[in-house]
Amino acid sequence: MATIHDVAKLAKVSIATVSRVMSGADPVNPKTQQRVLEAMEKLNYRPNGLARNLRSQKTNVIIALVPDIKNPFFSEVIRGIEDGARQAGFNVLIGSTDGDRDKTKEYMALLDESRADGIILTTTQTDRAFLEEFAARSPVVLACEYLPGSDIPSVSIDNESAARKITKHLLSLGHTRIAHIMGPSNVILCQARLNGYRQALHQHGIMEDELLIQEGDYSLDSGYLITRKLLSINRIPTAIFAANDEMAIGAMKAIRDFGLRVPHDISVVGFDDIHFSSYVSPALTTIQQPRYEIGQRSVNMLIKLIRSEPLDQSQVVLEDTLVVRESSAACQRAIQEG
């Protein structure tokens, strides 16, 4: 592989001049430039990225951490991140953490080793103190999630209010026995959604029932299994609010397999509006998040952070939308009190 020295020798200039031709920053005589370009061409010269990075103390790599790469919601966030990053000349390294704290820390350590310039976290499960301290010395942006009371930059919707909104949607349809399948309870965002659910019930004067709140792991399978459990209790719910669409789709299958119909017997709503949700039958009622935009804006913030540019706004909260489709309908069953 040809180096800058080879090019310099062939063009009969110093390596500094070759470098200048590449960067275009300093002026260089057109004739010289021509010679250098020809030499580069002839030798098929590719500047060594590592050497560049080492010298300039930049890697042009940013890390995006997701709990699970298979999760379609995060895929779209990543897509936004990727597009934004590419536009600014950055590459994206994606890490699946599987909700594993150590894996998360391992990826974060890459920053300390100068292997990446910044990191986007889509789910916070690291301990707060560690995170705050880390963010103080390295560029970090939270995407999808907002850490209350912290000034770590973030881009997200208001999960609490969105959860309240969709729960109220069910309440307005006459449902009072509403189950909630939450995501991993150590994830802040899932706590926010749970809170929203609780607030809505509260505002309607409905006592919450411990049995109706179950913890899943975002997967189709967990939605399915938990719903089977919910269907085995004494007074089964008339509606289920799952903290993401995948669990909702799992729930619908469980209900079908149980011999009941959605939404006739049980309404099901999800959260995220992944692409599949409008294709399943019945189409899923859910909360639409601007996932692509979340990704894009968070990466733009991160890049500003990396470049030490000022942020116009540290916490960005984007709009979400309730999308009513076929999976939620008026409650058919009278509530047998007991």
Add this chain to the structure above:
Amino acid sequence: MATIHDVAKLAKVSIATVSRVMSGADPVNPKTQQRVLEAMEKLNYRPNGLARNLRSQKTNVIIALVPDIKNPFFSEVIRGIEDGARQAGFNVLIGSTDGDRDKTKEYMALLDESRADGIILTTTQTDRAFLEEFAARSPVVLACEYLPGSDIPSVSIDNESAARKITKHLLSLGHTRIAHIMGPSNVILCQARLNGYRQALHQHGIMEDELLIQEGDYSLDSGYLITRKLLSINRIPTAIFAANDEMAIGAMKAIRDFGLRVPHDISVVGFDDIHFSSYVSPALTTIQQPRYEIGQRSVNMLIKLIRSEPLDQSQVVLEDTLVVRESSAACQRAIQEG
């Protein structure tokens, strides 16, 4: 950020000794080692990855290129790649190409710039000559796809035979008017699946109908739109074989929206067996690929390539399985010839 020099100074040794303590390769006096470790601890020293990489001419980064990061099939392949890579101490940089040749080449160029050690391509749409030439000088593995007549290492199933198998499944159910929604026609793997479909028809003495072969782009939407088109022709098909599950799921929705039922009126089968396929209703008949294993094995091969170790086998073909679920059933309609 502390450097090796700081550590050396504090421990009163040379930088070489510090390096030796880190690598553990050469012997070093226990007492010295202790001092060095303490100094590293005290300074919170993190070796600079870039400098290491530059010196050792390794990046420990491999690139995985997928056509679309949102595609759930590829997500699982990536997962296999990631896990395999992590185990060997490599990081994975994921690139979405969107079927764009230039993007692909841009990512491949990262290898020439020494920013990555190797690359896994999950879909080949670069021109063959370029690819062959590139593979000759850089570590490349094809995952999911096999380039006939080339010796570029690959891990895949036999797409042609799998497509034949699932088409025969439909034929055995009495279908003779079978449509095929293929993937992007410039993708080799899609050509293979199309070939398999054709061979099966041929073996059953069925003439193929140009109208029944349509090209999609792997997405839910394209499956939907193409199926609408198929439903508007004169003699609509009694079965549809989509080249991936997402298009099949899109097709099912189109059929529902058209007022027909799956599989009663039209059978639908897919390819890949993504997780959603067993959760949709009716559950999708499809071909199961060992996607995780494809990812894992391809990354293992790539790492061997990077380390210049010999490959026991250059082209790995894994087993696929026909998974019959609810979306395919015996043909109900008599074929009105004409």
Add this chain to the structure above:
DNA sequence: TGGTTTTATGTAAAGGTTTACATGATTATG
């Protein structure tokens, strides 16, 4: 004890850039 081997450590080069500073040539200025 003198010479050889082993062990522990240091010195310095190498990896391929970018860039601050220096230098020499050219042009502008009064």
Add this chain to the structure above:
DNA sequence: CATAATCATGTAAACCTTTACATAAAACCA
């Protein structure tokens, strides 16, 4: 015409490691 300003280029340091080679000290052997 002398001096200043500008332009083009070169020199060498810096980025932070790893590692080949050298050296000094210690251990071993006859």
